[in-house]
Amino acid sequence: MSILKNILFVCTGNTCRSPMAEYLLKEKAGDLLNIQSAGVTAWPGVPISDGTARVLSKRGINHQHASQSVTGDLVEWADIILTMTQSHKEMLAIQHPNASGKVFTLKGYLSTGGDIADPIGGPQEEYEQVGVELDRCLTSLLVKWKE
Ligand SMILES: N[C@@H](Cc1ccc(OP(=O)(O)O)cc1)C(=O)O
Numbered sequence: 001m002s003i004l005k006n007i008l009f010v011c012t013g014n015t016c017r018s019p020m021a022e023y024l025l026k027e028k029a030g031d032l033l034n035i036q037s038a039g040v041t042a043w044p045g046v047p048i049s050d051g052t053a054r055v056l057s058k059r060g061i062n063h064q065h066a067s068q069s070v071t072g073d074l075v076e077w078a079d080i081i082l083t084m085t086q087s088h089k090e091m092l093a094i095q096h097p098n099a100s101g102k103v104f105t106l107k108g109y110l111s112t113g114g115d116i117a118d119p120i121g122g123p124q125e126e127y128e129q130v131g132v133e134l135d136r137c138l139t140s141l142l143v144k145w146k147e
Contacts, residue, residue, distance in 0.1 A: 014039030051127030
């Protein structure tokens with residue numbers, strides 16, 4: 001089992017992709033992991049987007065979320081930081097250069113590569129696609145960490 005306990009997901013605004021990843025993984029991992037999410041340019045205190053809320057409630061997942069920015073404390077707290085895109089990873093390298101050894105894109109970490117596209121402003125179908133993609137990635141993540 002992996003020794004990684006504190007997991008931080010990062011996207012842009014912390015209202016769509018990273019909170020979706022946070023709550024989907026909380027549902028899968030139960031008490032095994034401590035999971036948070038944040039945004040590289042988040043406006044603090046914004047609720048989860050309607051599209052993400054629908055994806056979660058369709059799966060019966062409760063959430064209580066207010067967006068937050070990536071801070072030095074959060075970076076220090078995290079054992080691993082998984083970003084939704086390569087540009088988030090690059091932004092973190094500038095904002096928090098001390099974090100570099102533990103920052104990966106989610107799909108890079110899983111060796112598939114590529115970005116999780118931003119569904120913001122798009123139809124619900126795009127949020128659903130992100131939900132399916134994240135679900136698949138997070139299942140692979142837990143398999144990887146059980147090896
Ligand atoms: N659209 C917001 C920023 C934003 C961008 C992307 C976004 O999606 P995600 O939470 O997945 O990064 C959320 C918010 C703004 O104009 O400031």
